[in-house]
Amino acid sequence: MILTWAKLGQVATSLALVLCLFAIAQAVLSVRRASPARLTAARNAMYANFVLLSLGAATLIHAFVTSDFSVAYVAQNSNLDLPLLYRLTALWGAHEGSLLLWAWYLALFTAAALWLHWRDHPLSMPWIIVTLAAIQFGFLAFIVFLSNPYLSLTPVPANGRDLNPLLQDPGLAFHPPVLYLGYVGFAVPFAFAVASLIRGQVGLEWVTAVRRWTLFAWTALTSGIIFGGYWAYYELGWGGYWAWDPVENASLMPWLAGTALLHSMMVQEKRRMFRTWNVFLVITTFLLTLLGTFLVRSGVLTSVHAFAVDPGRGAYMLGFLFVAMVVGYGLIIWRAEMLESEGELESALSRETAILANSVLLLIVAATVLIGTLFPLAVEVFTGQKLSVGAPYFNTVVVPIMVALLFLMAFSPSIPWRGMAPARVLRHFRAPLAVAALAVTACLAIGLRAPLTVLAIAGVGFTATATLGDMRLGIAARHRSGGVSWLGAAGIVLGRSRRRFGGLIVHLGMVAIAAGMVGSGLFQSQATVEMRRGDSVAIAGYIVTLRDLENITDPNYRGRRATFSVARDGQPLFELAPEKRFYPIREMTTTEVALRQLWGGDLYAVMGDESPDGRLVARIFWNPLVSWIWAGWAIVLLGAGLSLSERTRTRRSARKPAPEPEGVPAE
Amino acid sequence: MRHVLILIALLLAAPLDAGALVGEDPQEARVREVATQLRCPVCQSENILDSHSGTAREMLDLVREQTAEGRSNAEIMSFFQTRYGDYVLLSPPASGPGFVIWWIPALLAVGGAGLGLVLVRRLKRRGPAAGPLRNPLSVRDLEEMEP
Numbered sequence: 001m002i003l004t005w006a007k008l009g010q011v012a013t014s015l016a017l018v019l020c021l022f023a024i025a026q027a028v029l030s031v032r033r034a035s036p037a038r039l040t041a042a043r044n045a046m047y048a049n050f051v052l053l054s055l056g057a058a059t060l061i062h063a064f065v066t067s068d069f070s071v072a073y074v075a076q077n078s079n080l081d082l083p084l085l086y087r088l089t090a091l092w093g094a095h096e097g098s099l100l101l102w103a104w105y106l107a108l109f110t111a112a113a114l115w116l117h118w119r120d121h122p123l124s125m126p127w128i129i130v131t132l133a134a135i136q137f138g139f140l141a142f143i144v145f146l147s148n149p150y151l152s153l154t155p156v157p158a159n160g161r162d163l164n165p166l167l168q169d170p171g172l173a174f175h176p177p178v179l180y181l182g183y184v185g186f187a188v189p190f191a192f193a194v195a196s197l198i199r200g201q202v203g204l205e206w207v208t209a210v211r212r213w214t215l216f217a218w219t220a221l222t223s224g225i226i227f228g229g230y231w232a233y234y235e236l237g238w239g240g241y242w243a244w245d246p247v248e249n250a251s252l253m254p255w256l257a258g259t260a261l262l263h264s265m266m267v268q269e270k271r272r273m274f275r276t277w278n279v280f281l282v283i284t285t286f287l288l289t290l291l292g293t294f295l296v297r298s299g300v301l302t303s304v305h306a307f308a309v310d311p312g313r314g315a316y317m318l319g320f321l322f323v324a325m326v327v328g329y330g331l332i333i334w335r336a337e338m339l340e341s342e343g344e345l346e347s348a349l350s351r352e353t354a355i356l357a358n359s360v361l362l363l364i365v366a367a368t369v370l371i372g373t374l375f376p377l378a379v380e381v382f383t384g385q386k387l388s389v390g391a392p393y394f395n396t397v398v399v400p401i402m403v404a405l406l407f408l409m410a411f412s413p414s415i416p417w418r419g420m421a422p423a424r425v426l427r428h429f430r431a432p433l434a435v436a437a438l439a440v441t442a443c444l445a446i447g448l449r450a451p452l453t454v455l456a457i458a459g460v461g462f463t464a465t466a467t468l469g470d471m472r473l474g475i476a477a478r479h480r481s482g483g484v485s486w487l488g489a490a491g492i493v494l495g496r497s498r499r500r501f502g503g504l505i506v507h508l509g510m511v512a513i514a515a516g517m518v519g520s521g522l523f524q525s526q527a528t529v530e531m532r533r534g535d536s537v538a539i540a541g542y543i544v545t546l547r548d549l550e551n552i553t554d555p556n557y558r559g560r561r562a563t564f565s566v567a568r569d570g571q572p573l574f575e576l577a578p579e580k581r582f583y584p585i586r587e588m589t590t591t592e593v594a595l596r597q598l599w600g601g602d603l604y605a606v607m608g609d610e611s612p613d614g615r616l617v618a619r620i621f622w623n624p625l626v627s628w629i630w631a632g633w634a635i636v637l638l639g640a641g642l643s644l645s646e647r648t649r650t651r652r653s654a655r656k657p658a659p660e661p662e663g664v665p666a667e
Numbered sequence: 668m669r670h671v672l673i674l675i676a677l678l679l680a681a682p683l684d685a686g687a688l689v690g691e692d693p694q695e696a697r698v699r700e701v702a703t704q705l706r707c708p709v710c711q712s713e714n715i716l717d718s719h720s721g722t723a724r725e726m727l728d729l730v731r732e733q734t735a736e737g738r739s740n741a742e743i744m745s746f747f748q749t750r751y752g753d754y755v756l757l758s759p760p761a762s763g764p765g766f767v768i769w770w771i772p773a774l775l776a777v778g779g780a781g782l783g784l785v786l787v788r789r790l791k792r793r794g795p796a797a798g799p800l801r802n803p804l805s806v807r808d809l810e811e812m813e814p
């Protein structure tokens with residue numbers, strides 16, 4: 001057998017697997033025998049691990065680009081007619097390749113973490129390497145033995161089976177890699193926390209070290225989820241972006257826990273509290289990213305039976321998750337007595353309390369989503385009975401908590417650490433309360449009565465006002481004290497208080513997202529109508545007229561296109577041309593939504609069936625404020641970027657004594 | 668409002684084309700309300716309104732028929748429940764094994780509230796915190812309120 005590129009990739013990946021074991025052994029021995037040389041060897045093994053996995057991924061990309069159908073994975077997920085972009089993204093188009101991407105990310109982050117933190121954390125380093133190498137080992141063993149993307153196919157087919165047409169879309173092309181960036185990013189904070197638990201030094205060290213890793217992972221995860229929603233919105237054609245589908249829930253759970261972690265870590269950093277809570281949150285977040293990967297990748301969600309078809313994979317994933325859970329939570333129990341808080345809550349109206357309430361609520365949502373997602377599987381496995389837990393359930397249970405969180409988002413940044421007198425709090429929130437009251441009055445005036453709807457709208461107004469007020473306060477203080485112009489003051493504050501303002505900007509973005517969800521969730525209008533050429537339908541003040549129905553062809557698919565013209569107040573505005581495509585190789589039909597983003601919302605058209613006598617079933621939606629969600633995401637990204645640009649240790653308040661180097665050994 | 672729209676539409680459409688203004692049936696709103704609560708039995712977690720499958724179409728037609736007959740939402744849902752089992756309800760009934768997922772979030776919420784109460788109680792017992800807490804915030808504090 002001659003050496004092919006794919007074989008080379010397989011050899012590299014297998015070698016990387018062996019290197020993980022080597023790194024673990026060397027790192028443990030470096031502690032046992034106090035040998036720095038062994039630790040360096042372990043680090044270099046992880047660097048080599050990254051090089052080898054890069055080679056492994058590169059050979060698979062090469063196989064896709066050159067359409068090497070002797071590789072089974074390529075034959076199953078590519079095609080000679082597939083555009084180059086999708087041949088590249090097909091790498092993560094199915095099970096085997098996406099796990100390889102996961103492992104490559106982990107190798108990249110491991111290498112980056114070792115390179116960045118090597119000097120700062122010599123005592124934790126062996127255990128950080130052990131943890132990351134062990135996770136990597138778990139994934140690589142799975143890839144090499146149970147889910148090998150390099151397997152060859154004989155006889156070599158003349159053409160491939162094509163990439164799943166749903167994935168032939170720029171939106172989905174970038175959803176998984178960004179989402180995985182978030183998933184895998186949480187492995188680094190997890191490794192730091194595990195290392196500090198093993199060393200028995202559960203102080204500030206790990207929290208300050210991983211602040212930016214956590215924020216980076218959170219930002220990537222947020223972006224991945226938003227990309228997924230955006231893709232679902234314009235590709236799946238049911239008029240929404242979030243369906244409480246188990247696959248979506250799988251990515252939401254780590255986001256919820258990660259959001260709680262991000263906030264709760266600040267309490268440990270500033271107030272030396274919540275130690276147990278933080279290690280619990282970081283371990284839970286990481287376990288939920290594993291669960292998310294496995295839920296989506298094991299096929300268990302499609303049906304319990306798909307899981308049983310390949311019991312090896314399923315059992316391995318469950319086993320892996322179980323081991324990670326036992327080790328993670330076991331470490332907390334083992335070190336329980338070391339995790340006592342130094343500080344204590346001093347007032348019910350303090351930032352710490354608000355953040356605690358925030359994490360408790362977020363965890364309740366995460367637990368609800370977890371139970372709602374896994375419960376039907378459990379019932380089916382144990383009783384054989386089939387149950388559904390879908391959107392109506394989640395909306396009933398989760399939305400009220402989310403509305404509470406929306407209000408809470410205004411509190412934590414406004415109330416100082418340790419506490420604030422109730423009268424002052426009330427005074428501080430005068431403007432937000434006024435805006436909220438105004439919103440409630442407006443809602444009642446236009447006939448909205450549902451308490452949750454009214455509260456949600458009031459919450460958007462309240463939190464937006466409070467967040468903007470906090471920004472204004474910071475800028476005004478600098479403006480008055482520094483004698484600089486407002487603009488200058490804003491510039492100075494943005495440059496100096498990057499974490500504070502980054503956080504406030506993120507909050508503002510989240511409020512925009514909430515506004516978009518409230519608008520599209522509560523005020524969507526839609527019409528499902530049968531139309532002939534020339535028929536019109538009125539929706540949200542627009543008149544949508546069916547103009548034409550025609551055939552379309554493409555090398556990759558064939559299909560039909562409907563052309564609608566849209567007019568308002570007698571003025572013709574634009575055309576909408578949704579399509580239905582048929583991909584012959586996979587024998588799959590997809591719908592291509594036509595949508596137009598307008599100031600108040602989106603006009604959204606989907607093609608349904610056509611009858612032989614030329615009538616088309618069309619679904620036309622008016623989705624108010626949907627684009628606020630995407631705009632909100634951009635604001636979140638901006639704020640997170642600002643916050644990420646500040647190094648945790650570089651700036652300390654000059655007035656306060658420097659914090660004790662708690663848990664940081666003299667190194 | 669609808670009439671005005673129709674009028675506008677007719678005025679608009681007339682010079683452009685000979686088509687008619689088609690509208691959604693007023694009962695469709697209720698059909699939608701019910702249909703989004705029912706799961707398409709042959710798809711992956713889609714409701715029967717969003718699904719394109721034949722089964723979902725037939726179920727949707729049944730919902731339309733029954734809505735037109737003046738049956739209530741609950742009656743229509745229980746019709747489908749007896750026909751397809753609990754599986755068809757996207758929000759599981761609290762009777763049967765489904766009670767677990769309704770009770771757990773409630774218990775968690777009670778637990779969370781209990782935790783809050785314990786913390787506040789402990790605070791009250793200790794008395795209000797002394798020290799810089801009630802002092803007015805300095806300019807720097809206001810500017811930074813460092814998280």
